[in-house]
Amino acid sequence: MxxxxxxxxxxxxxxxxxxxxxxxxxxxxxxxxxxxxxxxxxxxxxxxxxxxxxxxxxxxxxxxxxxxxxxxxxxxxxxxxxxxxxxxxxxxxxxxxxxxxxxxxxxxxxxxxxxxxxxxxxxxxxxxxxxLPNVAWTSQGAVDLAELAELQLEARLKGDLLEVFSVDKFPKMTDYVVPSGVRIADSARVRLGAYIGEGTTVMHEGFVNFNAGTEGPGMIEGRVSAGVFVGKGSDLGGGCSTMGTLSGGGNIVISVGEGCLIGANAGIGIPLGDRNIVEAGLYITAGTKVALLDEQNALVKVVKARDLAGQPDLLFRRNSQNGAVECKTNKTAIELNEALHAHN
Structure with missing residues (x-):
């Protein structure tokens, strides 16, 4: 043995x-x-x-x-x-x-x-x-859907109420484990199988799927989908969506580096390096054409977003006049990083 x-x-x-x-x-x-x-x-x-x-x-x-x-x-x-x-x-x-x-x-x-x-x-x-069977998550625990109606009737006949909180394959994480050092405003929005790092706050509209999570500390105000792992000190703005693919192997894992900011109603389909900023409302997929700009805002070349995956200190924005997705060096992030290194 x-x-x-x-x-x-x-x-x-x-x-x-x-x-x-x-x-x-x-x-x-x-x-x-x-x-x-x-x-x-x-x-x-x-x-x-x-x-x-x-x-x-x-x-x-x-x-x-x-x-x-x-x-x-x-x-x-x-x-x-x-x-x-x-x-x-x-x-x-x-x-x-x-x-x-x-x-x-x-x-x-x-x-x-x-x-x-x-x-x-x-x-x-x-x-x-x-x-993972699809079950009713109730005030009396997990109930087989085929047995739910009978149990509901039994409860009513006794003057009780069998409350059904959700019908899903995944239960709430907090019904099984509450990790140390976290804040979760709405526990129904974090599934079992989520990794919630020390110092993470999940706000009311935040959502963390299974096989996804945050290294912490950080703030989650949007959606962290399966396959996404958010680095330290990142802020996922309200309503933002991060796309990840979960499967056996060779699929995309969307990682978000340290100190990133993904604005409200923004989303990514590529991994982000440290200190990246994605402006509010901008959705970037791997195939999105991105105009690279120099310090004078002159066009250098056009690339696909996947070519920028994992690069640090980038600012992604949309041109308000022509609608083009643009990328510049994130000066603020670089200056802050240099100051921190100098201080250390």
Whole structure:
């Protein structure tokens, strides 16, 4: 049996009446667990290798808690609590970071991101969507859509209300983990699987998708889509949209460097280098033709926006007279950067 794992987590979740997983909550997922811990877990559960989601009983949780007492006190304490559960339990063991094959595996990958144990686009999430059932997220937790109407009727007959907050594949991140040092004005707008860095503020109209996020500190007032990772000290203005593509490999990852400003109702389809500014209302795709201007605002040449991807200290704007997208050196950013280096 292997004693080296990519990740391991013990969770409690929700199943429908057919025993299919709807969601799983992992309070303390581990990345690269110790060989001693893996060996003990394998001994108790009969784990022989590979990526597996093993349903465990309350009795097995108790045995695991006892076995891990001298190895990992935190995991032992968690398993002691899990042993009291009236909901189904699962131990998910990932020998490698390969494409998930079950709902518990998919949820573990999402937890690793939101617990800041892995950064966006660093995990293999290929084929994750079919593994995440579309469920009703209610005041009583996750409910299978086929069972929702009956539960709503049962609640009404008891004089209660089963409130449905959303119908989606992804739950709110804050129902599973609240990272330290963040402010989130509307928790419904941050999905599980988002990476919210220390010092990040997500305003009321901000949105952060799974496999996306911010390194922090920074302000999010617009949309951060899957595949986008925003650098430190950046400000994404209200209503702005950042486009990213999430898939198995070889696809675009939209990164936003440190100290960038993307104005209101602006959007990008290319990675930005440090200290870039995109003026309000301007949407840049990879194929957008951009006029490069010199210090005297004279045209140097016309390039596609993808040719400027990742370059620092640029100002993107639209010419108010002819509508052309223009790019100049961001003097303010350069002067500030030089001043900071001189001070250091």
């Amino acid at each position: 292997t004693t080296s794992l990519f990740s391991i987590a013990f969770g409690v979740g929700t199943q429908n009446r057919q025993g299919n997983w709807l969601e799983v909550f992992y309070a303390q997922p581990l990345l690269s667990p110790s060989a001693e811990l893996v060996a003990k877990v394998g001994e108790v559960l009969g784990y022989s290798g590979g990526n597996q989601a093993i349903v465990i009983s309350n009795n097995q949780a108790t045995k695991l808690a006892e076995a891990l007492k001298g190895i990992d006190a935190a995991q032992s304490a968690l398993l002691t609590r899990l042993a009291e559960s009236h909901r189904p339990l699962v131990a998910t063991l990932l020998a490698e970071d390969s494409a998930p094959t079950s709902t518990p595996e998919a949820y573990l990958k999402l937890h690793l991101l939101s617990h800041r144990l892995a950064k966006p686009h660093s995990l293999n999430l290929s084929g994750i969507f079919p593994l």
